[in-house]
Amino acid sequence: MRLLLINPNTTASMTEKIGTAARDVAADGTEIVARNPATGPASIQGVEDGEAALPGLFAEIDKAKDFDAIVIACFDDTGLYEARRRTGVPVIGIGEAAYHYAMLIAERFSVVTTLSVSIPVIQENIMRYGLSARCGKVRASNVPVLELERPGSTARETISDEIASALLHDGSDAIVLGCAGMADLAADLAARHHVPVIDGVAAAVKLAEGLVALKLGTSQSGPFARTLAA
Known part of the structure; x- marks a missing residue:
């Protein structure tokens, strides 16, 4: 294949x-x-x-x-x-795939993405796919996409803080990472927060x-x- x-x-x-x-x-x-x-x-x-x-x-x-x-x-x-x-x-x-996997393992999921400018696009996609009822919230971590590529970046910690807020306030029991550039963060963030964290690439x-x-x-x-x- x-x-x-x-x-x-x-x-x-x-x-x-x-x-x-x-x-x-x-x-x-x-x-x-x-x-x-x-x-x-x-x-x-x-x-x-x-x-x-x-x-x-x-x-x-x-x-x-x-x-x-x-x-x-x-x-x-x-x-x-x-x-x-x-x-x-x-x-x-990868967005579509991540949402469907999230629904198989959780009642509700939240999306943690990069900048707020991405939120309307993601929300429209979730609605178009018919999944709005299962999404707690789409959240921006305010981390620019290219910051994820910079050595020494604090992006991981900022995204982790936003995941903590999502779990506290959204009633969600899974997190979807809203950027392909976050693909290497899923395992670490899942271990930190003790919930499924889904990377859309995988x-x-x-x-x-x-x-x-x-x-x-x-x-x-x-x-x-x-x-x-x-």
């Missing part, structure tokens, strides 16, 4: 981190290829960055060959529905593997694609 992970921004260090997180959970025999576009925003924070990332993202999808599934490794699920219309293999967004890899194994692929002309286009 070959899975392509596309980081829609141009920050290579984040792409490398995403690839490592994916390989850590991938099944034996699953090959992970992680790529990012050569042009576009360095990070995706809000609607404008998401729109600016689309040309590079779609170019990567259009040239992808011989992959069994594609993961869009941006928590905003940037370009997800259009991506599914451009290819005949399953395309999974969730998307396992979901993609399952879809491929069950032969539940997406066809450009199939009913799933037509539903997404509606």
Whole structure:
């Protein structure tokens, strides 16, 4: 099985981190290829960055060959529905995957993301997926995406503090990390707070593997694609 992970921004260090997180959970025999576009925003924070990332993202999808599934490794699920219309293999967004895993293990989940500009996009996605009743709150840690890549950053502690607030105030019993750049934090934060902390990169890899194994692929002309286009 070959899975392509596309980081829609141009920050290579984040792409490398995403690839490592994916390989850590991938099944034996699953090959992970992680790529990012050569042009576009360095990070995706809000609607404008998401729109600016689309040309590079779609170019990567259009040239992808011989992959069994594609993961869009941006928590905003940037370009997800259009991506599914451009290819005949399953395309999974890491936000979408994380929410579904959270619902399997918790009554309610909270999302801890980066900046507040990302909150409306995430809230709209959760509503579009029909999951609003299970989401306690979408919270901003006020950590810029690229701060997650800076050596010596205090981002981990800031995100941990926001998780503590979510558990105290939201009535949630699981946390979803709202950025692909947080992929390396999940295990540590779960141990600190004694609740499931879900990284969307890992969730998307396992979901993609399952879809491929069950032969539940997406066809450009199939009913799933037509539903997404509606």
